[in-house]
Amino acid sequence: MMIQEKFELLEKNKEKALIAYVCAGDPDAGTTKDIVCALVRGGADIVELGLPFSDPVADGPTIQAASHRALDAGMNPDRYFELIASMDAGVPLVCMTYYNLIYKRGLEKFATDCAKSGISGIIVPDLPAEEADDLHTACRKHGIDLIFLVTPVTNEERMKKILGRTSGFVYIVSRLGVTGARADVAQSTKEILSRVQTDVPKAVGFGISDRQQAAEVLAAGADAVIVGSAFVNIVASGENVNEKIEVLARELKSACKEKRG
Amino acid sequence: MKRSMYGKYGGQFVPEVLMPALNELEEAYERYRDDPRFLEELAYYMKEFAGRETPLYFARNLSKKYGTKIYLKREDLVHGGAHKLNNTIGQALLAKYMGKKRLIAETGAGQHGTATAMVGANMGFETEVYMGAKDVQRQHMNVYRMQLMGTVVHSVQSGSKTLKDAINEALRDWVTNVGNTHYLIGSVVGPHPYPMIVRDFQSVIGNEVKAQIMEKEGRYPDSIVACAGGGSNAMGIFHPFVGDKEVKLFPVEAGGCGLKNTEKEALHSASLCVGEDGILQGAHTRVLQDRYGQILESSSVSAGLDYSGVGPELAHLADIGRIKPCNVNDEEALEAFYELSRTEGIIPALESSHAIAYVMKMAQSGELGDLVVVSLSGRGDKDLETVFSLKEKENRRVCQ
Numbered sequence: 001m002m003i004q005e006k007f008e009l010l011e012k013n014k015e016k017a018l019i020a021y022v023c024a025g026d027p028d029a030g031t032t033k034d035i036v037c038a039l040v041r042g043g044a045d046i047v048e049l050g051l052p053f054s055d056p057v058a059d060g061p062t063i064q065a066a067s068h069r070a071l072d073a074g075m076n077p078d079r080y081f082e083l084i085a086s087m088d089a090g091v092p093l094v095c096m097t098y099y100n101l102i103y104k105r106g107l108e109k110f111a112t113d114c115a116k117s118g119i120s121g122i123i124v125p126d127l128p129a130e131e132a133d134d135l136h137t138a139c140r141k142h143g144i145d146l147i148f149l150v151t152p153v154t155n156e157e158r159m160k161k162i163l164g165r166t167s168g169f170v171y172i173v174s175r176l177g178v179t180g181a182r183a184d185v186a187q188s189t190k191e192i193l194s195r196v197q198t199d200v201p202k203a204v205g206f207g208i209s210d211r212q213q214a215a216e217v218l219a220a221g222a223d224a225v226i227v228g229s230a231f232v233n234i235v236a237s238g239e240n241v242n243e244k245i246e247v248l249a250r251e252l253k254s255a256c257k258e259k260r261g
Numbered sequence: 262m263k264r265s266m267y268g269k270y271g272g273q274f275v276p277e278v279l280m281p282a283l284n285e286l287e288e289a290y291e292r293y294r295d296d297p298r299f300l301e302e303l304a305y306y307m308k309e310f311a312g313r314e315t316p317l318y319f320a321r322n323l324s325k326k327y328g329t330k331i332y333l334k335r336e337d338l339v340h341g342g343a344h345k346l347n348n349t350i351g352q353a354l355l356a357k358y359m360g361k362k363r364l365i366a367e368t369g370a371g372q373h374g375t376a377t378a379m380v381g382a383n384m385g386f387e388t389e390v391y392m393g394a395k396d397v398q399r400q401h402m403n404v405y406r407m408q409l410m411g412t413v414v415h416s417v418q419s420g421s422k423t424l425k426d427a428i429n430e431a432l433r434d435w436v437t438n439v440g441n442t443h444y445l446i447g448s449v450v451g452p453h454p455y456p457m458i459v460r461d462f463q464s465v466i467g468n469e470v471k472a473q474i475m476e477k478e479g480r481y482p483d484s485i486v487a488c489a490g491g492g493s494n495a496m497g498i499f500h501p502f503v504g505d506k507e508v509k510l511f512p513v514e515a516g517g518c519g520l521k522n523t524e525k526e527a528l529h530s531a532s533l534c535v536g537e538d539g540i541l542q543g544a545h546t547r548v549l550q551d552r553y554g555q556i557l558e559s560s561s562v563s564a565g566l567d568y569s570g571v572g573p574e575l576a577h578l579a580d581i582g583r584i585k586p587c588n589v590n591d592e593e594a595l596e597a598f599y600e601l602s603r604t605e606g607i608i609p610a611l612e613s614s615h616a617i618a619y620v621m622k623m624a625q626s627g628e629l630g631d632l633v634v635v636s637l638s639g640r641g642d643k644d645l646e647t648v649f650s651l652k653e654k655e656n657r658r659v660c661q
């Protein structure tokens with residue numbers, strides 16, 4: 001399913017979106033499949049599946065550790081696309097990875113593999129708009145959304161450029177720093193939400209881990225919340241993973257269903 | 262060609278959150294690089310604090326033994342014991358002009374960390390340095406030095422626990438504290454404008470060599486040899502000579518225990534010699550990677566050369582044939598460490614020993630010509646423990 005269709009469907013139902021992240025292959029490919037099912041049962045509308053990279057500079061300790069578990073267990077781009085192709089998640093799947101893995105595979109081949117296996121969009125945290133022309137072209141050709149990030153320090157000029165490029169949704173980094181669960185919602189979240197003027201859905205991520213935070217962010221005008229490290233922490237704990245994942249997803253999703261006006 | 266590129270290499274492959282800081286840095290550099298007040302202050306620090314200019318020393322005994330004229334550019338005599346201070350003075354001044362309060366840096370051998378600690382203490386910055394846990398161990402004298410000067414040293418436990426992982430952690434810090442913090446990168450690596458800025462501040466090495474060799478020999482050298490980790494002492498001494506086509510330029514990489522890879526690890530750090538096109542830590546360059554693009558851990562007896570990437574400009578100069586990448590292995594570097602100590606009474610850093618080793622190996626071949634300048638990028642005090650612990654091992658063998 002295309003990301004845009006998903007958001008249109010949610011709009012009709014007066015719901016907002018829960019976007020969940022986990023790292024593919026953590027702790028192994030089979031478990032990832034079960035986890036995705038649990039996320040979808042709990043109400044995740046879009047699932048981001050990390051394709052692990054050896055040097056994830058934009059990630060905090062939680063996702064770094066997940067990446068290494070996955071790599072140690074043998075996850076690689078070939079197996080990643082096999083895993084995706086073998087899934088029937090029923091929701092749009094987004095690939096989050098670092099640029100060298102895409103560059104090494106070849107942009108054209110990477111985009112083709114995404115399209116063939118059932119990936120709807122790509123997020124590349126170390127690829128700013130300035131460097132993204134070639135990947136943008138390859139993605140467009142294969143109907144893949146290339147999702148860009150904006151941050152509290154992105155100025156108006158860059159904001160315009162990025163919003164002109166992003167498709168599917170725009171990923172709003174709500175605070176300075178790396179990925180990781182936090183206890184509060186950043187002060188900067190409201191301010192940046194008000195600065196992002198676009199028709200593309202606005203998804204806020206980095207640091208959101210519970211229902212209360214999700215509700216705050218959505219009340220401030222976001223169309224979606226992105227939750228990663230909180231799910232990855234459950235995976236790392238190794239106990240009743242599917243059950244706990246489903247419960248957390250349901251809780252977060254309930255914040256997305258509150259009266260929408 | 263974009264100004265951030267060297268041929269197809271270079272660029273700015275960083276998280277969006279760092280783009281404004283990179284733009285700010287580039288603008289500040291453009292504003293101050295020719296500013297008389299900035300230049301005056303830079304010159305003052307270079308002379309009075311760093312102790313420049315450094316001698317271009319004729320290595321009489323070495324020359325005689327190896328049958329070619331060998332000059333050593335004595336960067337080991339720069340305050341702190343390596344060329345690293347040339348760059349940290351320049352960037353710290355820039356940071357001061359930009360109003361930053363805090364410096365962060367990565368370090369491998371601890372020389373760049375020490376040079377950052379020096380300017381941090383002297384110019385009044387809060388300073389924090391990231392260093393791989395393996396390097397903290399093998400270069401711990403430098404850890405003490407940094408701590409003495411008031412710098413907080415973070416031991417990095419991820420990955421190969423060396424330079425690459427220290428850079429990752431420094432980047433994560435910068436992403437978090439980008440407003441008040443300048444990331445003082447220690448080599449000609451990372452996103453634009455760092456490779457350019459570091460090269461320019463290190464070019465003082467090559468500019469001095471130009472004048473000194475003309476005075477002593479009345480001509481330019483036939484070849485210049487410098488070790489290359491990230492490549493800052495190499496770019497610094499090469500850059501002023503790049504247009505002088507008759508001068509051959511040899512970056513010497515760490516051949517480690519041979520140019521082979523295991524599944525996750527390279528037994529060497531020779532990214533110019535055998536690395537492939539890739540994107541690492543902000544730049545498109547030559548990197549050590551597996552067939553999927555996962556970065557391989559590098560290795561070398563010298564912490565300062567132990568890196569999976571290399572500066573993008575060096576990658577470009579190698580592509581167009583202007584420089585000739587080469588490498589020597591751990592054993593050869595160690596042999597050169599002893600040789601220079603015995604013949605000249607100068608104890609070189611293990612990094613610089615790679616450059617010396619290449620000259621020892623090639624002098625008789627004629628490849629280097631009759632007049633050779635070697636970048637003696639640092640002194641070896643920091644390496645004594647490493648060298649002595651290897652000596653205690655049977656046959657001094659580094660590799661199994």
Ligand SMILES: Cc1ncc(COP(=O)(O)O)c(C=O)c1O
Binds near residue numbers: 448
């Ligand atoms: C003495 C010395 N030489 C060389 C290097 C390698 O750095 P670069 O290749 O940037 O000159 C280091 C790095 O720590 C060093 O300490």
